[in-house]
Amino acid sequence: MLAMRDLKPAQLTQLQTSFPELTVLTMADLSETNLNDINIIYGYYQTTAGKTLLSQLLASSHSQLQWVQTISAGVDYLPFKALNDRHVLVTNASGIHAQSIAQNVFGYLLYFERALDQAVVAKSQKHYGIDTDKIVNLDDKNLLIFGPGHVGQQIAKVAKAFNMTVYGVSHSGQAKADFDEIVDDRHYEALLAKADYIVNIMPLTTETNKFFNRAFFDKLTTQPIFINVGRGPSVDEAALHGALTTGQLKAAALDVFDPEPLAATSPLWDDANLMITPHTSGYVQHFSHAYFNVFLPNLTQFMQDGTLVQNLVDMHKHY
Numbered sequence: 001m002l003a004m005r006d007l008k009p010a011q012l013t014q015l016q017t018s019f020p021e022l023t024v025l026t027m028a029d030l031s032e033t034n035l036n037d038i039n040i041i042y043g044y045y046q047t048t049a050g051k052t053l054l055s056q057l058l059a060s061s062h063s064q065l066q067w068v069q070t071i072s073a074g075v076d077y078l079p080f081k082a083l084n085d086r087h088v089l090v091t092n093a094s095g096i097h098a099q100s101i102a103q104n105v106f107g108y109l110l111y112f113e114r115a116l117d118q119a120v121v122a123k124s125q126k127h128y129g130i131d132t133d134k135i136v137n138l139d140d141k142n143l144l145i146f147g148p149g150h151v152g153q154q155i156a157k158v159a160k161a162f163n164m165t166v167y168g169v170s171h172s173g174q175a176k177a178d179f180d181e182i183v184d185d186r187h188y189e190a191l192l193a194k195a196d197y198i199v200n201i202m203p204l205t206t207e208t209n210k211f212f213n214r215a216f217f218d219k220l221t222t223q224p225i226f227i228n229v230g231r232g233p234s235v236d237e238a239a240l241h242g243a244l245t246t247g248q249l250k251a252a253a254l255d256v257f258d259p260e261p262l263a264a265t266s267p268l269w270d271d272a273n274l275m276i277t278p279h280t281s282g283y284v285q286h287f288s289h290a291y292f293n294v295f296l297p298n299l300t301q302f303m304q305d306g307t308l309v310q311n312l313v314d315m316h317k318h319y
Contacts, residue, residue: 001025004050005043005071011292019303036062040302042295044070046077058082067302069295073097073151073282074231075313076204083315090313091298096290097282098154101229104281105155105199106138106162108227108253111275113138117251139163144195146188146211147202147230148176149319155199167191195224203319204231212236217243223250229281232258237268244271255281 002025007015015024025034027049038057044050057063058079065088070078073094083090111117118130143159145152148168156166156178166179169191173184183191185207192198202208212228213236226249228235237258243249253275254268260279268274284290298308313319 001040001042002027002030002038003042004045005288005291007042007292008288011288014296015299019299022303036060036064039064039066040299041065041068043291044068045072054079055082058086058088066306067091067298067308069093069298071291074203074319076231076318078318080315080318089308090315091295091308091311092313092319093291093294094311095150096284096287096294098151100284101151101201101281102154102158104255104277105227105229106158108275109138109197109225111253112225112251112273117273117275141165141196142167142194143197143199144169144188144191144224145179146198146200148179148182149201149203151201151229152199153178155201165194167194189219192219193221195220195222197225197227199227200230200234202230202234204233205318208234210234210236212240214239214242217248220248223247225250226252228253229255232256232260237266241267241271244273249273251275253277255279 001022004027007024012024015022025038035056041054044054054068057065063086065086067089068083068091070090070092073092073096075090075092078090113136115130115132115135118134122128122130139162142165143156144167145155146169148156148170152168153176156168156176159166160178168176168179168182169185169188170182171185173182173187175182200212202211208231211234212226217239220243226240226243235254235258240249240252244252251273252271255277256279262268262276268276294311298310301307301309
């Protein structure tokens with residue numbers, strides 16, 4: 001097993017005790033003699049080194065790679081054809097980031113709706129006062145979530161604590177807890193007329209690339225707040241800038257961009273009603289512990305029979 005992400009001493013000890021037949025390597029341990037012996041990659045992410053390594057393994061006829069555990073929930077960056085051709089399994093970190101991203105989403109909403117944006121400006125001007133007519137409560141508002149997966153479900157759960165009505169859009173339209181209604185991605189337009197807030201947490205696929213474009217924003221009639229904590233390429237940033245400028249959107253918050261980092265020349269920096277965070281909504285304080293606990297049940301099963309029990313990525317849907 002190659003650990004691309006550092007293991008805590010206690011975690012390494014647990015692996016050595018539970019799986020004495022497992023050899024754990026780090027990037028520093030790699031050599032031409034042991035590269036093809038790797039069966040499992042733990043902590044994979046699309047760094048230059050990671051991409052080069054994975055390409056080497058998938059190109060080698062002697063590679064014994066069987067399973068890649070990514071560090072992220074979204075895995076759109078992976079070479080799925082090559083992985084499929086070599087019958088390599090992929091698991092992601094879906095669910096680990098759900099609490100963190102949900103908290104960020106409501107941080108964005110409260111920032112705008114409770115006029116905290118005004119308070120920040122007023123303080124910088126040493127002015128004691130804000131426009132209280134613009135303070136809004138979240139209760140009884142309508143939240144529309146594109147992508148009711150692990151993260152979307154956590155956002156919906158928190159929304160219910162605010163007494164919000166929650167709608168969802170997914171590929172299947174299958175009902176889920178804490179959603180008042182979920183429709184499939186061909187029948188969502190009627191929900192736009194109800195939406196006070198729109199959140200994107202969809203995976204990036206050919207269907208979701210630039211999904212939120214000018215045509216989408218032109219359908220809006222309620223001046224909602226738009227939040228993207230999904231994937232940067234899902235949003236046409238020029239169209240979003242236009243929607244903020246024309247008032248089609250009341251405000252927006254973006255945590256992901258295309259490309260990253262966001263260029264200093266982007267007009268988005270000058271949008272007063274836009275909050276920008278540098279792809280940090282998913283940060284987890286004790287990530288190493290949570291990530292290892294997602295990996296361990298899969299490793300236990302894999303060492304028994306080569307199968308995996310959770311977070312298995314659909315190699316055709318790419319999520």
